[in-house]
Amino acid sequence: xxxxxxxxxxxxxxxxxxxxxxxxxxxLPDEAEQGAIYRIIFFHVPxxxxxxLGFLVAALASVAYLVKRNLWFDALAVSVTEVGLAxxxxxxxxxxxWGRIIWGIWWTWDARLTSMLVCALLYAGYLMLRRxxxxxxxxxxxxAVFSIFAFIDVPIVWFSIQxxxxxxxxxxxxxxxxxxxxxxxMMFANWVPLLLLFVVLSVVRLRQERARGEIDALRREAHxx
Amino acid sequence: xxxxxxxxxxxxxxxxxxxxxxEALNASLSFALVILLLFSFAFDPTAEQTREISGGLLWLVxxxxxxxxxxxxxxxxxxxxxxxxxxxxxxxxxxxFTGKCxxxxxxxxxxxxxxxxxxxxxxxVRWAHRFWPLLLTLILGxxxxxxxxxxxxxxxxxxxLRELMLxxxxxPLLIPALMAAIQLTTxxxxxxxxxxxxxNWLKLLIGFDxxxxxxxxxxxxxxxxx
Amino acid sequence: xxxxxxTFLVYGxxxxxxxxxxxxxxLAGRDRRLRREIEQLKQMxxxxxxx
Numbered sequence: 146x147x148x149x150x151x152x153x154x155x156x157x158x159x160x161x162x163x164x165x166x167x168x169x170x171x172x173l174p175d176e177a178e179q180g181a182i183y184r185i186i187f188f189h190v191p192x193x194x195x196x197x198l199g200f201l202v203a204a205l206a207s208v209a210y211l212v213k214r215n216l217w218f219d220a221l222a223v224s225v226t227e228v229g230l231a232x233x234x235x236x237x238x239x240x241x242x243w244g245r246i247i248w249g250i251w252w253t254w255d256a257r258l259t260s261m262l263v264c265a266l267l268y269a270g271y272l273m274l275r276r277x278x279x280x281x282x283x284x285x286x287x288x289a290v291f292s293i294f295a296f297i298d299v300p301i302v303w304f305s306i307q308x309x310x311x312x313x314x315x316x317x318x319x320x321x322x323x324x325x326x327x328x329x330x331m332m333f334a335n336w337v338p339l340l341l342l343f344v345v346l347s348v349v350r351l352r353q354e355r356a357r358g359e360i361d362a363l364r365r366e367a368h369x370x
Numbered sequence: 371x372x373x374x375x376x377x378x379x380x381x382x383x384x385x386x387x388x389x390x391x392x393e394a395l396n397a398s399l400s401f402a403l404v405i406l407l408l409f410s411f412a413f414d415p416t417a418e419q420t421r422e423i424s425g426g427l428l429w430l431v432x433x434x435x436x437x438x439x440x441x442x443x444x445x446x447x448x449x450x451x452x453x454x455x456x457x458x459x460x461x462x463x464x465x466x467f468t469g470k471c472x473x474x475x476x477x478x479x480x481x482x483x484x485x486x487x488x489x490x491x492x493x494x495v496r497w498a499h500r501f502w503p504l505l506l507t508l509i510l511g512x513x514x515x516x517x518x519x520x521x522x523x524x525x526x527x528x529x530x531l532r533e534l535m536l537x538x539x540x541x542p543l544l545i546p547a548l549m550a551a552i553q554l555t556t557x558x559x560x561x562x563x564x565x566x567x568x569x570n571w572l573k574l575l576i577g578f579d580x581x582x583x584x585x586x587x588x589x590x591x592x593x594x595x596x
Numbered sequence: 597x598x599x600x601x602x603t604f605l606v607y608g609x610x611x612x613x614x615x616x617x618x619x620x621x622x623l624a625g626r627d628r629r630l631r632r633e634i635e636q637l638k639q640m641x642x643x644x645x646x647x
Contacts, residue, residue, distance in 0.1 A: 180601035185608040192612070211592060231619040235612050242608045246601055266542040273538060277529040286596065287525050290589050291539060294518070297585060298543050305546035305574055309553070312567070342616065349623055356630040363637040370644050 154345050161338035169331060182246045185239050186328075191336035192235040193261060195343050197299075199229020200268065204296035207289035219285035220354035221347075222292055223275060226268050228346045232339070233265045256310040260303045267295040281361060373468075376461045380469025385476060387446065394442040399481050402435040403488055410492045420493045425556030428489060429548050433515060435485075436478050437537050440519035443470050444527040453527065463591030467520060475516045482508050500558045507558065510575045511551030514582065518543050521586045525593050550575040 169184050203226040210218035240258045245251050252258075271291055278284035388394055409427060413419070447453035456466055486504070490497050497504060519540050526535045550571040557568045564572070 181599065181605040182601040182608065184605055185612075188609060188612050228619075231616060235615050238615060239608050239612050242604070242611060246604045263542055263545055270539045270542060274529075274535065277526075277531060277535055283596075286592065290525065290593055291522075293589065294521075294543055294582075294585060297581065298546070301546045301574075301578060301581070305549050308570060308574070309549055312553075346619070346623065349627075353623070353626055353630055356627075356634060360630065360633055360637065363634065363641065367637060367641055367644075370641070 151345050151348060154341050158338035158341040158345070161341070162335070165331065165335045165338070169335075174325065174327075182243060185243055187331055187335045188339075189236055189239040189243065190332050191339045192232045192239065193257070194336055195339050196229045196233035196236060196261070196264070198340075199225040199232065199343065199347075200264065200296055200299060203229065203268075203292050207292035207296075210285055210289045211293075214282075216281060216285055216358065219281075219288065220351050220358075222288065223272075223354060224347045224350035225343075226271055226292070227350055228343055230265060230268045230272070231346070232343065233261055233268070236261055237265060254310065256307050259310075260299075260306050263302050263306070264295075264299055267298065271295060281358070372460075373462065373465045376465035377468040377472065380456075380461065380466055381472035381476075384443070384446075384470060384473035388473070388477060394439045395477055395481070398435040398438045398477070399484060401438060402431050402481055402485050405431050405434065406485060406489055407492060415493070417494065420495060421560050422556070424489075424493070424495055424559045425552035425554070428485070428555055429511065429552045431485060432478070432482055432512070433541065433544065433548060435481055436474075436512070436515050436519060437540070439474055439477050439481070440516070440523045440540075441533055441536055443474050443520055444523045445532065448527065457595055463594045464587045466594065467524070467586065467590040470523075471513075471516050471520045474520055475512055478512050478516060479508060482512065495559055497559060500561075503558050503564050504555065507551055507554045507572075507575075510572075510579055511547060511554075513579050514547035514551075514575065515544060517579065517583050517586050518547075521590055521593065524590060547575060547578045550578065 165187070169187050203222045206218045206222040206225070210216075210222065237258065240255075240261070241251050244253060244255070244258070271288060274291055275284055275288050278287055406427070415423065444453065447456060461469075486497060486508075489495060519536070522536055522540050526532045526539070529535055553571045554568055554575070557571075558564070562568055
């Protein structure tokens with residue numbers, strides 16, 4: 146993808162975020178007891194959606210790699226996993242800050258935060274696994290296998306932690322499902338710039354994987370000579 | 371039916387090799403017992419506290435002890451190129467995997483069955499009256515640990531930092547199974563009947579086992595042979 | 597909008613974007629390193645082919 150296109154996408158994303166922020170801060174109504182900090186939800190939740198999207202694409206790319214053995218799929222998998230992990234960290238840290246403000250504690254085993262933490266551990270493990278394997282085809286193969294295991298585990302982790310938390314109820318960020326429709330719309334509206342950023346970062350990361358491949362080829366040539 | 375024949379052959383080979391040296395078994399068992407005793411010293415829990423943490427304590431001990439057994443599972447094949455020989459043999463990937471799973475399962479369950487009475491003694495917990503449901507939990511939970519652990523034992527066998535990579539990759543994957551096993555064990559030891567809430571956890575554990583066994587059988591050929 | 601916790605909202609949003617910028621910085625650093633390595637390798641190969 147051309148550099149200009151990437152910069153344009155970034156600018157568009159920035160513009161959208163600012164536009165959304167003005168609505169978030171000025172137009173939308175207050176939530177009952179939480180004060181202004183509630184508005185962080187419009188970044189906290191879409192970041193989680195972005196992270197999960199990354200993990201889904203990584204799993205699909207992993208299956209594609211195992212079937213086709215084209216290293217481009219492996220490059221895609223690692224790129225979206227890394228970017229997804231960045232968004233997962235955003236979700237976790239904003240969640241912790243939010244929790245610290247409203248409940249006074251940095252961490253509570255809230256179902257959603259805990260699930261995201263486990264996902265972050267899984268995908269950090271994925272990145273660690275890649276560092277441990279030198280040979281590109283083997284690295285791609287092992288990472289693909291792990292990515293598939295990890296992604297299948299994600300919904301099971303989600304359900305099990307939900308059940309666990311219903312047995313020992315903890316404070317929940319959003320009580321029940323009753324949310325102002327305007328807020329729902331804004332969460333989706335704010336997801337758009339985050340998705341744009343996700344794509345831009347993934348493309349940049351993909352290019353770096355390709356550069357690595359080029360380096361490997363050059364090294365092999367150097368050794369041959 | 372050569373699949374079953376091969377699996378049993380591999381399982382008995384592994385068990386025979388292990389029982390002759392008892393390396394992994396001793397390491398695993400000593401580790402488990404030491405942790406159990408250390409926890410008893412460190413926390414000196416009251417009866418009430420023990421009731422609450424029993425499941426968690428037991429399964430964490432089993433998971434850590436299991437890592438020692440699982441690590442050796444494929445690592446044992448590295449010397450003298452035994453792994454290459456196995457891969458080149460007519461034994462299919464899934465059969466090799468199943469054989470190793472059965473062997474690891476047997477070893478880990480043996481360790482667990484020894485830990486249970488020790489736990490009962492040092493923590494003053496009565497478990498014998500719930501033995502059969504507990505055994506069911508042990509088997510289902512251990513199968514989950516074994517299946518995921520064996521696949522990744524195969525995957526990490528040739529990597530640097532193998533002993534670090536195996537737990538790092540496997541423990542997060544096992545969280546649902548461990549959680550279910552912990553809830554079941556705590557509930558059973560507290561005297562709850564195997565009904566209502568606990569059956570949900572049982573179903574989760576069974577589901578986890580089925581899904582990951584299928585996934586492992588599907589992917590192990592790729593891991594071993596490419 | 598109520599101003600209770602407003603500063604914390606600002607902190608929270610700042611941290612969120614900071615994390616993304618840190619990731620961008622990491623990517624940029626890696627980019628520079630990769631480019632440098634490619635240049636070095638290409639130069640090395642050029643020199644070897646000439647000699």
